[in-house]
Amino acid sequence: MNRDQIKAKDNEYIVHTYNRYDIVADRAEGCIVTDVNGKEYVDLCSGYGANSLGYANEAWLSAVTEQLNKLQHISNLYYTEPGVMLAEKLAKRSGLCKVWFANSGGEANEAAIKTARKYGNTLTDHKKNTIISLKKSFHGRTMATVTATGLAEAKEVFEPLMPGFVHAEVDNSEQLRELAEKYDPCAFLMELVQGEGGVHALDKGYVQTAAELCAEKDILFIDDEVQAGIGRTGTLFAYEQYGIEPDIVSFAKGIGAGLPIGGIICGPKTCDVLVPGDHGSTFGMNPVACAGACVVLDTLDDKFLESVKEKSEKIRSELLKMESVTGLDGLGLMIGIDLDGMNGADAVAKLLEEGVLAIPAGDRLRLLPPLTINDEEIKRALTSLKKVLNN
Ligand SMILES: Cc1ncc(COP(=O)(O)O)c(C=O)c1O
Numbered sequence: 001m002n003r004d005q006i007k008a009k010d011n012e013y014i015v016h017t018y019n020r021y022d023i024v025a026d027r028a029e030g031c032i033v034t035d036v037n038g039k040e041y042v043d044l045c046s047g048y049g050a051n052s053l054g055y056a057n058e059a060w061l062s063a064v065t066e067q068l069n070k071l072q073h074i075s076n077l078y079y080t081e082p083g084v085m086l087a088e089k090l091a092k093r094s095g096l097c098k099v100w101f102a103n104s105g106g107e108a109n110e111a112a113i114k115t116a117r118k119y120g121n122t123l124t125d126h127k128k129n130t131i132i133s134l135k136k137s138f139h140g141r142t143m144a145t146v147t148a149t150g151l152a153e154a155k156e157v158f159e160p161l162m163p164g165f166v167h168a169e170v171d172n173s174e175q176l177r178e179l180a181e182k183y184d185p186c187a188f189l190m191e192l193v194q195g196e197g198g199v200h201a202l203d204k205g206y207v208q209t210a211a212e213l214c215a216e217k218d219i220l221f222i223d224d225e226v227q228a229g230i231g232r233t234g235t236l237f238a239y240e241q242y243g244i245e246p247d248i249v250s251f252a253k254g255i256g257a258g259l260p261i262g263g264i265i266c267g268p269k270t271c272d273v274l275v276p277g278d279h280g281s282t283f284g285m286n287p288v289a290c291a292g293a294c295v296v297l298d299t300l301d302d303k304f305l306e307s308v309k310e311k312s313e314k315i316r317s318e319l320l321k322m323e324s325v326t327g328l329d330g331l332g333l334m335i336g337i338d339l340d341g342m343n344g345a346d347a348v349a350k351l352l353e354e355g356v357l358a359i360p361a362g363d364r365l366r367l368l369p370p371l372t373i374n375d376e377e378i379k380r381a382l383t384s385l386k387k388v389l390n391n
Helices: 003-013 058-070 081-094 105-122 143-148 173-183 204-217 287-299 302-320 344-353 375-389
Strands: 025-029 032-035 040-043 098-102 131-134 165-168 187-190 220-224 248-251 262-266 325-331 334-339 359-361 364-367
Touching: 040 375, 058 287, 081 098, 081 262, 081 287, 098 105, 105 131, 105 143, 105 187, 105 220, 105 248, 105 262, 131 173, 165 173, 173 204, 187 204, 204 220, 302 325, 302 334, 302 375, 334 344, 344 359, 344 364, 344 375
Parallel strands: 131 165, 131 187, 187 220, 220 248
Antiparallel strands: 025 032, 032 040, 098 262, 248 262, 325 334, 334 364, 359 364
């Protein structure tokens, strides 16, 4: 099929839940995506943060293909090695206890919500089940996660939403304390670096206050690291930079390096809350996705994470020299850019013409490059960014 035929069939046969950019992607290697016309793009979006190791990463490809040739799927009714290997790595590296596997970030957060609800309904000294999430947050597209999401999307058309969710102001410790008193929640649900809401790194003092409230009032801290986790911020998990230990961490995107996988890591209070019959997922703990994810975690050692920080500093210092850039937010290679004279969507459109893939986040321009982006690719991206952001 040629480019126009692919677009016409997409229009005819695919439910229109995405406005696509005018690119028909064909193949990719490293951080360079090539479209069907042969035009190349430096990818600073990495499949919405999912392609943590870029494209065609050799170690990941060989682990995935080897596992595909051995056993592609079997179900959670049976034991398999890749799942337990991955769970052990996640538990040990997070300092938490046990993992439950899903296929996506939304599904991971559903599991977190169900765990918190069961905990509050059955395991605290009195029954409680409200969940406090944040304004401008994004937690997924399922009914519970749409309700938890604080971004003002078109929620009315999906009413009735789920009961038991309250939205708190971002970085307002006093209000969080008041809401905790008023609603007696079973959990706080937060992205420590808000992604869709504009790439905003929450204030450290605020997050620590939230953690203190959790300890005081037996509230679970659910940390949504679907976008910020797995090395994106320069540490394996963003919470390491906030000096807190969450009760549940949800993860997805980057751990799959391009395959659908997500899940939650549970701490001592939550690791035995769910029991057989409470929850499940046909493809959860899929051996192929888990074999690839093990390579991701092995790649993200201390030296690699240090390189993520260095790349972040380099890109950020160059961005700050560009005329239209008025401020930067986010952590590591999760970069939110405030612009003068254009919004994120305008910048993304211009960057496409210059051969760079990026995405907006609110009014900001957002960069989520593969963590493996090399010097040459950074140089190429910065040349295009300068052309667009120096006017
Ligand atoms: C912080 C956060 N949570 C949850 C999700 C939902 O993940 P998924 O699209 O894999 O369901 C996203 C997706 O962008 C996200 O950024």
